[in-house]
Amino acid sequence: MTNTLYDSLFARHEGNEAPFLQFDDDQVVSYDAFLKRTAQVAHVLQNNGVSPGDRIVVQAPKLADTIALYAASVQAGAVYLPLNTAYTLAELDYFISDAQPSMIVCDSRDEIEVGKLAARSGAKLRTLGGVYPSLSSEADAQPCVFETVDRAPDDLAALLYTSGTTGRSKGAMLSHQNLLSNAQALVGLWGITNDDRLVHALPIFHTHGLFVAMNTSLLAGARVRLMQKFDLGAILDELPKSTLLMGVPTFYTRLLADDRFTKEITGNMRLFVSGSAPLLAETHQAFETRTGHRILERYGMTETNMNTSNPYSGERRAGTVGMALPGIEVIVTHTKTGEPLPPGEVGMIEVRGPNVFKGYWQMPEKTAEELRENGFFITGDLGQFSEDSYLSIVGRSKDLIITGGYNVYPKEIEEILNDIDGVLESAVFGVPDNDFGEAIIAALVIEPSVKLEADQIAETIRDKLSRFKHPRRYEFVSKLPRNTMGKVQKNVLRERYADMELSPAES
Numbered sequence: 074m075t076n077t078l079y080d081s082l083f084a085r086h087e088g089n090e091a092p093f094l095q096f097d098d099d100q101v102v103s104y105d106a107f108l109k110r111t112a113q114v115a116h117v118l119q120n121n122g123v124s125p126g127d128r129i130v131v132q133a134p135k136l137a138d139t140i141a142l143y144a145a146s147v148q149a150g151a152v153y154l155p156l157n158t159a160y161t162l163a164e165l166d167y168f169i170s171d172a173q174p175s176m177i178v179c180d181s182r183d184e185i186e187v188g189k190l191a192a193r194s195g196a197k198l199r200t201l202g203g204v205y206p207s208l209s210s211e212a213d214a215q216p217c218v219f220e221t222v223d224r225a226p227d228d229l230a231a232l233l234y235t236s237g238t239t240g241r242s243k244g245a246m247l248s249h250q251n252l253l254s255n256a257q258a259l260v261g262l263w264g265i266t267n268d269d270r271l272v273h274a275l276p277i278f279h280t281h282g283l284f285v286a287m288n289t290s291l292l293a294g295a296r297v298r299l300m301q302k303f304d305l306g307a308i309l310d311e312l313p314k315s316t317l318l319m320g321v322p323t324f325y326t327r328l329l330a331d332d333r334f335t336k337e338i339t340g341n342m343r344l345f346v347s348g349s350a351p352l353l354a355e356t357h358q359a360f361e362t363r364t365g366h367r368i369l370e371r372y373g374m375t376e377t378n379m380n381t382s383n384p385y386s387g388e389r390r391a392g393t394v395g396m397a398l399p400g401i402e403v404i405v406t407h408t409k410t411g412e413p414l415p416p417g418e419v420g421m422i423e424v425r426g427p428n429v430f431k432g433y434w435q436m437p438e439k440t441a442e443e444l445r446e447n448g449f450f451i452t453g454d455l456g457q458f459s460e461d462s463y464l465s466i467v468g469r470s471k472d473l474i475i476t477g478g479y480n481v482y483p484k485e486i487e488e489i490l491n492d493i494d495g496v497l498e499s500a501v502f503g504v505p506d507n508d509f510g511e512a513i514i515a516a517l518v519i520e521p522s523v524k525l526e527a528d529q530i531a532e533t534i535r536d537k538l539s540r541f542k543h544p545r546r547y548e549f550v551s552k553l554p555r556n557t558m559g560k561v562q563k564n565v566l567r568e569r570y571a572d573m574e575l576s577p578a579e580s
């Protein structure tokens with residue numbers, strides 16, 4: 074009996090009394106206790122009819138039981154589908170109808186509304202957190218041992234949605250081997266061991282917080298200090314007792330903006346990792362000047378997990394995302410011909426290896442567009458190799474904004490804005506923002522006879538889009554800049570509004 078991911082990440086910890094999770098109130102869950110809890114949750118899944126291959130949609134708070142649910146889903150052979158807690162019901166509705174889960178787990182506060190979606194889709198509903206955490210109480214009554222369901226390396230372990238340039242989110246199918254191979258590569262490269270203590274302040278519904286941070290810790294047997302969210306004061310308190318921090322660039326700019334963040338505080342730290350969005354070279358430099366540590370920047374994405382990393386021992390070069398991970402091929406190709414390009418030339422970054430996903434859920438055409446027959450995945454990121462194999466990301470061929478590490482596809486917002494009565498057309502783009510890296514701006518052309526205020530527009534989109542996707546500012550223009558082919562020139566808009574002031578409440 075084998076289960077690729079469960080055996081390597083979880084089963085190995087049977088009888089391991091070392092601490093795994095540590096919470097704000099200093100409560101600690103040992104690896105062994107976590108495994109027992111996982112078995113109880115796996116029984117809940119099985120008792121409720123979750124079969125191998127079934128999807129489990131999870132939009133839940135960052136709790137020990139949420140992580141046990143991830144582990145239990147792997148153990149029961151199901152496919153874990155975590156969702157951003159900021160998603161609105163309208164967004165959730167899409168994921169549920171697309172993925173057709175057999176179970177949905179939500180925050181108990183959302184039980185009534187999500188329950189309606191569950192009823193419509195025929196999925197079972199369970200809740201976590203709050204006063205009546207039904208999944209947790211159901212698990213309490215279950216045995217602490219569960220017979221692990223067999224899963225082969227190519228079986229799916231997770232389905233993670235990533236927005237698309239066409240506006241429709243696509244579910245990236247990730248196999249047991251995709252996730253395990255990447256955790257193994259990162260643990261080896263970054264030297265993670267059971268002596269490490271990770272400060273975990275990322276959300277657990279994306280690749281970075283769930284796979285990069287959690288899977289590597291599990292594989293190495295490290296201790297994880299689980300924080301609900303990025304809380305500057307709590308992180309400053311925790312750093313002297315920790316060895317490892319993984320974050321998006323916003324973590325590092327926020328730390329640097331605080332005078333309490335000193336070299337002394339980081340004395341016990343072994344490694345700071347940054348990713349999910351570009352880290353400015355000046356942040357890299359300022360960090361080293363303040364602390365003596367060089368941040369290790371790596372590059373990845375939902376479809377592939379991590380692709381490249383700066384070296385642990387060796388030069389961590391600012392403005393680059395380092396070299397291809399062991400066992401993974403990364404090439405830069407001509408955007409039109411697809412031919413590989415030599416170092417120094419800018420082209421499309423393509424990736425092949427055991428980390429590359431199995432395709433988009435029920436979207437064979439999309440899969441064929443982005444995953445070549447020879448196994449290379451076309452990332453949509455533009456890059457350039459140095460002579461000594463360091464990759465720099467120099468742009469994106471996809472129209473994408475990354476704000477605070479969250480990807481936002483302008484198309485999704487534009488479609489909603491264009492549907493508002495009186496809006497003739499819109500263009501959504503990102504401008505530099507000190508805190509989030511990029512901030513979202515919308516330029517709108519309104520029918521001359523109509524009067525529309527920014528507040529009215531914001532109110533209209535409130536229930537349709539997660540808050541982090543809302544434009545931070547609306548610009549009313551008489552027409553959008555277009556090239557001779559009629560295509561909107563977002564670069565012109567980005568330049569025009571690059572230095573605009575965002576009011577404090579908005580920035």
Ligand code: MLC
Pocket residue numbers: 274275276279280281282302303321323324348349350372373374375476477478479509540541542
């Ligand atoms: C929160 N807000 C954001 C935002 N996060 N707005 C834009 N972009 C973001 N990322 C808004 C909220 O809606 C709210 O708006 C206000 O900002 C304050 O909310 P908050 O909850 O207090 O924010 P905060 O906790 O400060 O969160 C900021 C953050 C967080 C940057 C710490 O967003 C975060 O943890 N980001 C990490 C995302 C991540 O894990 N990405 C990895 C993807 S995987 P208002 O107006 O209502 O007050 C991937 C692959 C790879 O990309 O390579 O890793």
Ligand code: AMP
Pocket residue numbers: 235280347348349350351352370371372373374375376394452454466469475479480
């Ligand atoms: P996601 O689809 O949310 O997984 O986001 C993946 C995208 O984030 C990649 O395609 C890149 O555009 C971007 N990204 C991830 N890491 C980095 C990095 N270190 N530097 C620049 N961009 C990054």
